[in-house]
Amino acid sequence: MSLENLWVMAVQVDTASAEERERIARSVEGRVPFHSDWILLSTCHRVELYGFGAMPEVDPRLHVKTDKDTVQHLIRVATGLESAIVGEDEVLHQVRLALRNARATRALDGRLQRLFETAIAAGRRARAGRTASSGNLAQRAVAWLDQRSRLSGHTVLVAGAGRMGSSLAHAARVAGADVTIASRDESRARRLARVYGGRGVDLAGGAELAPKSSAVAVALAGEWRELQPWEGEAPPIADISAPTAIPAAVRARLNKDFLGIDDLNLRVQPLPRAYMAAADRLVSTKTLEYVTWLDGGKRGQPGTRPTSNRLGLASKDPTLGSSRR
Missing domain, CATH: 3.40.50.720 (NAD(P)-binding Rossmann-like Domain)
Structure with a gap:
């Protein structure tokens, strides 16, 4: 398996209003069930589409990360490093929910399932080491x-x-x-x-x-x-x-x-420096863990469906556009 076709397309509060993010999420939601290799993560402050293979044509305000940067980004989101309140708990619940919803509606690509499971494990471990709640x-x-x-x-x-x-x-x-x-x-x-x-x-x-x-x-x-x-x-x-x-x-x-x-x-509270330092180290460790697993060619995840072409698409979505890089 290769990391080179992994991507995330993301829009956040600093580039789109809540109403605009809702419209973007709705424009993608109807297409996600056609793709075993897509997962949509929608939270209070972000809309993010993760996938393998060709990227769809979506709103141009979505910022694209690829390969290892995608892995790091999702783990940072799950550990709360990208949240307005660093280390808050709700975002981890939302990452879990995104994976749960994906698994409930289709046979999910094992690479994406493993990616989200790795991020969730990192989120749990990061919060287990803190001495007090960061609030919400x-x-x-x-x-x-x-x-x-x-x-x-x-x-x-x-x-x-x-x-x-x-x-x-x-x-x-x-x-x-x-x-x-x-x-x-x-x-x-x-x-x-x-x-x-x-x-x-x-x-x-x-x-x-x-x-x-x-x-x-x-x-x-x-x-x-x-x-x-x-x-x-x-x-x-x-x-x-x-x-x-x-x-x-x-x-x-x-x-x-x-x-x-x-x-x-807006981040108005003092930043929890100790939590951030420990979570950053965990992001590096878990990113390496996932990349090593992927490079090792392990395909064994329940529910994995073989890809139907060289880009890893298992889709009949007629709206899929050309690859974006």
């Missing part, structure tokens, strides 16, 4: 809300009952707030609210409660259409959805009292 985007969003409006003893409305919504609720409760959960699925909102001793409602109910809350934290998939501008003073809103779930008309009224996912990309 939800904690930073809630800390920003607390600066805008005192949370302790007051109500925070959390819109979203998924993984990130739960993180927001936990952070708000730790800050001393009373928590109300709103979700498209009211029963799910109630289940999560019980964990924090709060109330669960649907998104329409949440929209009614928002003006009465001290702060609003949001993590939704899709726009919160029930939320409309209201008369009077508006509470600060932190939205870590990608793209933003808050309607434009509401955002326009908030000005500096609105925090979006891209605003959280």
Whole structure:
């Protein structure tokens, strides 16, 4: 097996907005199931397509890395070295999820499976050696809300009952707030609210409660259409959805009292130098481990499907363009 046909095409927060990244991800998602040798990784701040063989024609803003640089990049992402909050945990979950989704939909190329497994192992090992958590985007969003409006003893409305919504609720409760959960699925909102001793409602109910809350934290998939501008003073809103779930008309009224996912990309905390040094060493070790495995010609991964041409493509995708270098 050869490393020379490995690539990643990536767009990040510094080159495309959350809405633009969502459009790019959607443009690729429909094509991924045709390719055993592609994996799409989509996180809060990045959209990255990994593959072997010919590169597709996608948005020109995607930056291309190849060969060994691709291996290093994915391992850096998994260890949190590329995150706004260095060493945060959510990105490792997203790398795991990308691999899980790929394996669930097709017979995955063993080279890509091994690459992602190597990165995930590096991410786990890097975090096992740290002495304290680096925090996450939800904690930073809630800390920003607390600066805008005192949370302790007051109500925070959390819109979203998924993984990130739960993180927001936990952070708000730790800050001393009373928590109300709103979700498209009211029963799910109630289940999560019980964990924090709060109330669960649907998104329409949440929209009614928002003006009465001290702060609003949001993590939704899709726009919160029930939320409309209201008369009077508006509470600060932190939205870590990608793209933003808050309607434009509401955002326009908030000005500096609105925090979006891209605003959280700025690194404002002191960098964990010890963690970064140890993770950098791990990146080098795991990159060499993967390259050595690949050069050794090991093909034995469950689910590997033989490539159908010399570039390693196992695809019938009619939209595949010429190779980009």
